[in-house]
Amino acid sequence: MAAHSQGLTLEAIRPLFPLLERNSAGSILVDADSRLIWINACYCRLLGIDDPASVIGRPVNSVIPHTRMPEVVRSGRPILLDIMEYQARQLVVTRLPLHDPATGRVNGAVAFIVFDELGPLAPLLGKYRRLQHDLAAARRALARRGSRYELADFVGASPPVLEVKRRARLAAARATPVLLLGETGTGKEVLAQAIHGDSPRGANPFVAVNVAAVPENLLEAEFFGVAPGAYTGADKRTRQGKFQLADGGTLFLDEVGDMPLALQAKLLRALQEGEVEPLGSNEIKRVDVRAIAATSRDLESMVAEGSFRSDLYYRLNVLRIQVPPLRERLGDLGILCETILGRIAAESGEPRAEITAEAVALLQRHDWPGNIRELRNVLEQTLALNEACSVIGVPELRAALPHATASTRHPPATSAVRPLADVVAAAERSALHDALAACRGNKSRAARMLGIPRSVLYDKLARLSD
Numbered sequence: 329m330a331a332h333s334q335g336l337t338l339e340a341i342r343p344l345f346p347l348l349e350r351n352s353a354g355s356i357l358v359d360a361d362s363r364l365i366w367i368n369a370c371y372c373r374l375l376g377i378d379d380p381a382s383v384i385g386r387p388v389n390s391v392i393p394h395t396r397m398p399e400v401v402r403s404g405r406p407i408l409l410d411i412m413e414y415q416a417r418q419l420v421v422t423r424l425p426l427h428d429p430a431t432g433r434v435n436g437a438v439a440f441i442v443f444d445e446l447g448p449l450a451p452l453l454g455k456y457r458r459l460q461h462d463l464a465a466a467r468r469a470l471a472r473r474g475s476r477y478e479l480a481d482f483v484g485a486s487p488p489v490l491e492v493k494r495r496a497r498l499a500a501a502r503a504t505p506v507l508l509l510g511e512t513g514t515g516k517e518v519l520a521q522a523i524h525g526d527s528p529r530g531a532n533p534f535v536a537v538n539v540a541a542v543p544e545n546l547l548e549a550e551f552f553g554v555a556p557g558a559y560t561g562a563d564k565r566t567r568q569g570k571f572q573l574a575d576g577g578t579l580f581l582d583e584v585g586d587m588p589l590a591l592q593a594k595l596l597r598a599l600q601e602g603e604v605e606p607l608g609s610n611e612i613k614r615v616d617v618r619a620i621a622a623t624s625r626d627l628e629s630m631v632a633e634g635s636f637r638s639d640l641y642y643r644l645n646v647l648r649i650q651v652p653p654l655r656e657r658l659g660d661l662g663i664l665c666e667t668i669l670g671r672i673a674a675e676s677g678e679p680r681a682e683i684t685a686e687a688v689a690l691l692q693r694h695d696w697p698g699n700i701r702e703l704r705n706v707l708e709q710t711l712a713l714n715e716a717c718s719v720i721g722v723p724e725l726r727a728a729l730p731h732a733t734a735s736t737r738h739p740p741a742t743s744a745v746r747p748l749a750d751v752v753a754a755a756e757r758s759a760l761h762d763a764l765a766a767c768r769g770n771k772s773r774a775a776r777m778l779g780i781p782r783s784v785l786y787d788k789l790a791r792l793s794d
Contacts, residue, residue, distance in 0.1 A: 354441035506620045508649050510651030535574035555611075569604060576616055576617075579617045588776070596637065664703060665691070668707055691706075
């Protein structure tokens with residue numbers, strides 16, 4: 329009884345030979361050495377065998393090249409449904425191991441073709457392929473939500489960079505909110521992803537929201553989601569917000585200083601209570617999210633001016649990391665260039681270019697207002713302008729480097745000195761004029777762009793018109 333529970337026996341299968349002969353599209357039987365000991369007429373016709381006796385005793389894979397019968401004999405496990413290719417035909421095959429009733433050992437296997445063409449299975453196969461496609465799409469989406477960078481991707485060994493990495497490791501070991509401060513292009517998102525990846529949440533989603541890139545009227549829906557039919561034109565299905573997508577993982581709030589005051593209170597509540605309420609819904613959703621925020625703006629000044637809530641600032645500013653601009657870590661320029669050139673080569677598939685020490689010295693005389701993002705742009709432009717360039721020297725670099733390289737770091741000694749009050753007033757006047765022009769006279773938008781309350785903007789405009 330125990331032997332039969334492990335599989336079919338040769339004695340049990342033998343009475344089925346006539347049935348398989350009449351009803352199967354093809355059947356074979358092999359022994360413990362995977363040699364053919366029986367083949368029915370249908371299988372012979374399929375294989376083009378005129379004399380069945382000529383293949384009896386031969387290894388089965390010498391007769392049927394792609395068969396998995398030896399695998400069944402070795403493992404003792406059945407392969408219930410399998411698609412086997414034979415001369416541009418697809419055969420659905422079932423294979424079962426046979427066992428010795430006395431010892432329970434595998435002493436052969438039987439296989440029979442269930443379908444010799446896939447037409448009847450088309451609906452089932454179509455559904456299977458759709459499920460496979462949906463699964464692959466879900467895996468790609470999850471991969472995109474994960475972190476792409478490690479702490480090693482924040483390249484450099486200067487003292488400011490080593491301090492940043494020390495703090496990032498501290499942040500990864502804790503669940504506290506992190507605030508990344510620094511100019512645009514310094515690598516704040518690289519750090520945020522590295523902190524997430526090294527944290528206990530690293531296997532869960534990393535979801536980033538650039539607050540400055542989302543229209544103000546869509547931010548609430550972006551963060552908290554939308555219930556079906558919440559407003560005219562809303563989707564008929566529930567749309568999850570970034571908090572729900574980041575559940576169990578990390579929510580990266582990039583350019584958080586650009587968040588409107590009205591939304592700051594709702595964001596604070598979501599972070600404190602771990603709850604969100606989608607637009608158009610009365611249902612509260614629980615979420616478990618770790619917040620990492622970043623900004624290039626002076627949040628302390630914004631708090632003092634009233635354009636950023638102090639309670640939200642204190643909630644985000646638990647572990648603070650000041651990311652240095654490139655001009656304060658010029659000693660890292662050489663290794664940064666090597667790393668960036670390696671990445672460009674990997675992305676383009678072209679040979680990696682090198683850079684000379686003289687070219688690096690030229691780069692060190694630039695102020696880098698765009699930081700590492702600008703450095704990559706300069707190197708990419710250099711390679712684009714110099715086809716098949718294998719070594720970047722000073723001549724190749726000059727065409728891509730901004731003309732202000734020397735003057736920005738070493739202003740002429742003979743430049744006229746003006747009273748500081750005049751310089752500040754002129755700069756303020758120019759900033760106000762540029763902001764209003766960019767916003768086509770919309771003072772509320774201009775105030776947000778300048779990072780000041782609207783009332784302060786009106787006061788400054790009134791003083792300038794006096």
